[in-house]
Amino acid sequence: MRRRSCKPSRHGRTITGMRGALALLALLVGCSSSSDDASPCADHAGTYSVKFTARSGNCGEISEQIVTLPSGPQMLPAGCTGTIDTSADNCRVTYDETCVLPMNTGTSQLKGVATWSSDSSSAHEVAELTILDPTGRLLCSGTYDVTDTRL
Secondary structure, three states, X not given: OEEEEOOOOOOOOOOOHHHHHHHHHHHHHOOOOOOOOXXXXXXXXXXXXXXXXXXXXXXXXXXXXXXXXXXXXXXOOOXXXXXXXXXXXXXXXXXXXXXXXXXXXXXXXXXXEEEEOOOOOEEEEEEEEEEEOXXXXXXXXXXXXXXXXXX
């Protein structure tokens, strides 16, 4: 596995509240990967429909999002720390990151694994989301199935 540190985004995206934290989840799918076969996965650049299905937890439903991923490695927004491990074949990505929410309203913690089809036309991800208030008190947590489909 290649290991990358999470760095601020060159795209200047900002997380806004829980919805923004979940939007970050969609962005991370671009970092995530693993294929159905042994061939390397294509670059994940493109525009995707990202659908979330709650498995468990109390963070609630997340609406479908449209996300455009640039070519090359994805970068996390400013205010986030953590790691992203990408498989050598670019098909599986494991991430563990923490972001400060705007105006210091708390933090989001996101852990997950995404698996991409070899042509990167789709991905499946399982992600765990935790939102904490500024004192570290748990506001919500949940596990989501995430399906990405190239438009």
